[in-house]
Amino acid sequence: MAPCARFLIAAPITLAMTTSPQRIALVTGASRGIGKAIALRLAKDQRHVVLVSRTEGPLNDVRHAIEQGGGQASVVAADIADAKAWAAAVEAVADKHGRLDILVNNAGITKDNLSLRMTDEDWNVVISTNLTSAFVAIRAAARPMMKNRFGRIVNISSTSGVVGNAGQANYAAAKSGLIGLTKTIARELGGKGVTANVIAPGFIETDMTHNLPQQVKDQVTGAMAVKRLGTPEDIAAAVAYVTSDEAGFLTGQTICVDGGLTMC
Numbered sequence: 001m002a003p004c005a006r007f008l009i010a011a012p013i014t015l016a017m018t019t020s021p022q023r024i025a026l027v028t029g030a031s032r033g034i035g036k037a038i039a040l041r042l043a044k045d046q047r048h049v050v051l052v053s054r055t056e057g058p059l060n061d062v063r064h065a066i067e068q069g070g071g072q073a074s075v076v077a078a079d080i081a082d083a084k085a086w087a088a089a090v091e092a093v094a095d096k097h098g099r100l101d102i103l104v105n106n107a108g109i110t111k112d113n114l115s116l117r118m119t120d121e122d123w124n125v126v127i128s129t130n131l132t133s134a135f136v137a138i139r140a141a142a143r144p145m146m147k148n149r150f151g152r153i154v155n156i157s158s159t160s161g162v163v164g165n166a167g168q169a170n171y172a173a174a175k176s177g178l179i180g181l182t183k184t185i186a187r188e189l190g191g192k193g194v195t196a197n198v199i200a201p202g203f204i205e206t207d208m209t210h211n212l213p214q215q216v217k218d219q220v221t222g223a224m225a226v227k228r229l230g231t232p233e234d235i236a237a238a239v240a241y242v243t244s245d246e247a248g249f250l251t252g253q254t255i256c257v258d259g260g261l262t263m264c
């Protein structure tokens with residue numbers, strides 16, 4: 001009887017001591033679409049969310065929504081395509097909070113054209129915005145994550161980066177590059193408690209896909225197992241899991257959240 005009684009008394013104290021600190025989560029492209037849904041979801045899951053986009057105005061709206069729901073958020077206006085300034089911004093976030101636990105590289109752009117017509121400028125801006133920015137942020141975040149022996153890195157790729165897509169050489173190359181980058185980071189940092197994974201969305205209803213002709217949307221949904229476009233919340237749910245404390249054994253993976261379009 002005695003050992004059981006002692007366990008009953010000790011258990012609540014042990015639980016209290018192992019509660020994790022509030023996680024600091026940085027989400028790029030948080031002003032709208034998928035990034036906004038990720039930010040709202042992580043805030044609901046008790047993370048302090050640092051919202052990043054180019055301009056403060058729309059980010060402040062998201063911050064207000066989070067605060068009205070009882071969550072915590074702050075705002076950083078930065079151009080992630082400006083590698084030097086962006087790296088400094090990530091370092092400043094880690095310095096300010098004394099930690100950086102979760103990094104979601106979500107912001108991205110498209111500049112579509114057939115390869116033969118694609119300009120160097122459109123190639124370069126998509127690579128720097130969609131791929132180089134993620135590398136730069138990861139490099140800046142790795143040190144504070146390793147120091148705390150905890151980190152969750154998520155790169156938002158695309159099914160275009162997994163299977164390719166005509167008219168998107170720049171975008172598919174950048175999104176595919178994120179997969180190689182993620183696997184490498186997973187191998188380099190796994191021993192330090194830091195995981196890195198890719199979420200590859202299929203067709204999601206946001207500003208990015210808003211102007212697609214209805215015929216294209218019908219074709220795509222017809223090819224999907226679930227027969228509907230995805231929502232930003234579908235992606236946010238996957239990000240919530242891979243960034244959770246309990247997902248420490250999941251790393252280097254590409255999870256296609258695409259309604260069964262590619263089954264990658």
Ligand code: NAI
Nearest residue numbers: 029031033034054079080106107108158201203204206208
């Ligand atoms: P969106 O166009 O609605 O939002 C993009 C966000 O990134 C905005 O907040 C924008 O301000 C920010 N952003 C763009 N360039 C930036 C820069 N230089 N500096 C700072 N912020 C910048 O896009 P959406 O649809 O929400 O997509 C989010 C991510 O998901 C992107 O990486 C996109 O490639 C990816 N994705 C989206 C799919 C879709 O069907 N919507 C499908 C597959 C992937």
